[in-house]
Amino acid sequence: MMRKLTALLLPVFFFATAETSAQTYYQINALSGVTVINGATVTVSQSTPPPNSATLCSTGPYQIGKNYSDYYNYDFSTNPVTHFRLQMIRFHDDDTVEVYVNGSPYAITALNPYNGNATTACSYTTNNMSSPSTGLITTTGGATGKGQGVEIDITKAPGLIQSVRVRHIRATTNNLASDVIYNAYFADDSCSLAFEASILDPICAGKDVQLSVTNYPNTTYTWSSNTTPPTVFTASANDREPVIKNISPLNTGKIYIKGERGVCTYHDTLDISVAPAPVLGLVKQAGPFCPGEDDTLSVPNVSLPTGGDVYAWSVNGLGKFDATQGYIIPFLNVQPVSKGWYSIYAVDGNGCISDTVNFFFDVLSGVAANFNYNVKEGCEQDTVEFINTSVDQTSQTWNFGDNSPLGIDKNPVHTYLVTKPNIGARKFTVQLAIANGSCADTATQDIELNHPLIAEFTIDDDSICQGSTISFSNTSLVKAGTTPKFIWNSGYGDDFQVFGLDHDNQYNVAGIYHPKLTLTDYLGCVATYGLEIVVDSTGGILFTNDKADICIGDEIIFDGDYYAGGANSITWDFGDNTGNTEEKHIRHSYTKPGKYNVTYSVDYRICPDLQVSKEINAKPYPDLYLGEDTSICPNGNPIFISDRVNPDGGTGIKYKWHTADKDVTQGIYVHHPGMYSVTADLNGCSVTDSIEVKKDCYINIPNAFTPNGDGNSDYFLPRQILSRNVTEFAMQIYNRWGQLIYQTNVPDGRGWDGKFKNEEQPTGVYVYTIHVTFGNSVSERYQGNVTLLR
Helix, strand or coil, rough: CCCCCCCCCCCCCCCCCCCCCCCCCEECCCCEEEEEEEEEEEEECCCCCCCCCEEEEEEEEEEEEECCCHHHHHHHECCCCCCCEEEEEEEEECCEEEECCEEEEECCCCCEEECCCCCCCCCCCCCEEEEECCCCEEEEECCCCCCCCEEEEEECCCCCEEEEEEEECCCCCCCCCCEEEEEEEECCCCCHCCEEEEEECCCECCCCCCEEEECCCCCEEEECCCCCCCCCCCCCCCCCCCCCCCCCCCHHHEEEEEEEEEEEEEEEEECCCCCCCCCCCCCCEECCCCCCCCCCCCCCEEEEECCCCEEECCCCEEECCCCCHEEEEEEEECCHHHHHHEEEEEEECCCEEEECCEEEEECCCCCCCCCCEEEEECCCCCCCCECCCCCCCEEEEECCCCCCEEEEECCCCCECCCCEECCEEEEEEEEEEEECCEEEEEEEEEEEECEEEECCEECCCCEECEEEEEEEEEEEEECCCCCCCEEEEEECCEEEECCCCCCEECCCCEEEEEEEEEEECCCCCCEEEEEEEECCCCEEEEECCCCCCCEEEEEEEEEEEECCCCEEEEEEECCCCCCCCCCCCEECCCCCCCEEEEEEEECCCCCCCCEEEEEEEEECCCCCCCCCEEECCCCCCCCCECCCCCCCCCCCCCHHHHCCCCCCEEEECCCCCEEEEEEECCCCEEEEEEEEEEEEHHHHHHCCECCCCCCCCCCCCCCHHHCCCCEEEEEEECCCCCCCEEEEECCCCCCEEHHHHHEECCCEHHHHHHHEECCCCCEEEEEEEEECCC
């Protein structure tokens, strides 16, 4: 961007010396009128009413402020002077003196001590004197008694003094102020004043340069040079400020200035050095470009031998070229306001200015893209009418933001499909691009289409038991600020009802229902929503059994039945820590007696579970045991067999022997060998046990043996007896004289070998006795004869 810059061109001053002499002061004593002192004319005038006059301590005759505010005025207009001096005494508290020089307050910079004639009575100090503001002298505090004294020197060098007024400021209420007495002097040293020449313009080749020197009245000025050819000085309004026209390097040298004023002569010298002027060269524009783009101005061939800057001025201000980038001015984001004429010039290090080049900075005609739109909402599609309000375009292209083909009409009408489901705002970024052959512009706007239509509701449960109630909550979505219409169908056929947002509905019949909500919005657009509700039956359950009383080990047949709709599983619990979860028809038996609670259960997915129970009585069998098999001798004493578990018959046990007489007692006597069995019944549960009574007699003992070593009947031993479970055994053999010739207690030995003391016994008859006890604690005794054969 072009920046505004103000260039300050400072003139170069050259100081000279003049002829000088010491200052000589002359006292003024006249109270009024015209008087000439040392050739200088001074006119003294007074205020009205006039001030007093007095002389004290060699000071006077001027006295001011004695009675009121008053002054003396000194006029040097005929012969202006260079210096004026005041010597004042008797400054007291709140005495204030005002000094005007040439009609204006004089800035007092020094308050010098003044003590009158230096006698004891006339010794003054300046301890509390001050100049609080321009033109004023005062004292505050410490100035008691005779007051204080002060000396003030006034000069306007290099100018001259035309007039001086000394005035005492005293208000009518000021009782502290008394009066001030002072001396007045002047000095005229104009021949020693500074005489200084200066150059008012930069010294630039090809330009006019104006010179100047100190302005003194009634003075004649003479200008000359040491250059070849001599410098020509062209007079301006006066000869004190001549002009050197079209200065060139030939004017390099010294210029002499002489001033003549009466008896005074002044001299000064200027050194002039003229360097080549800067050359601007060609001005270039990078563009022109369109508004909003960046452009530059440049002066690539500028010549600035002594350094410097290049400037461009227009109605938009002053800008400076950037030397670090090759003397360019950037125009960032250029706009039509930048278009126009620019005055371009260079200024070197000496302040010299090049010729000015007027350059027209051009900006292409831009375009401004903009558009408005109107929306017409619909159920299936929304229609948008676009109004192109762009400026200066010759073509346009529309991007509708929905991936549809681009449009080129000036004011197109575009449709946007309503999405399904229509859940909320649809935002489309629409861009209009325009052009005029040189420049282009775009405008973008977000179009929001928002008229949602969602029919929806929630329920507190979707699976219930018949007779239960479901709460419906309407969560439909429509455009804010509109009033929709809702129609509900609970799922009972054509059961249509108009509700607001929420309601409850009871379902008393099992089944599957499809409640539906129909929503109609302010445009007449319709949306529906439905859910599935499962209503399960409360169900039913029962079972039968073929018997309720059984003996342990017997089977019972159970037949279960239940309502299967909505059932998850069935369970049998037979009360004995066993069960089944699969079969409706099942058999079961009990291993222990007792009363068992049989429960048949059905687990429903929704409705409460159901169960039914019955009691089953499992009765025990009686304990029955007749003992181990035994034996008996025919025609011997009978033996008694009975239930050894219940020797007293037991409680409630009924017996039935399987004998010819069907005995019902707990035990019977047996006279003969054979199989005997009895049945014991306890509450209908019966068991049977049997016992074998074997024949147990001597006829089974051998009556002869032949101990001849042939391997047959070589030993005598009752083998049949001994083949049974014998726990005790004793056998003795006697000869015919009663002599014991053999005995043994070993039931499994060989027996008698027919010898006595290892000698064979003669053939004959021998007597034996045998005592045996069996494992069933039955004992028998045998005695008989055996024949030994050789």
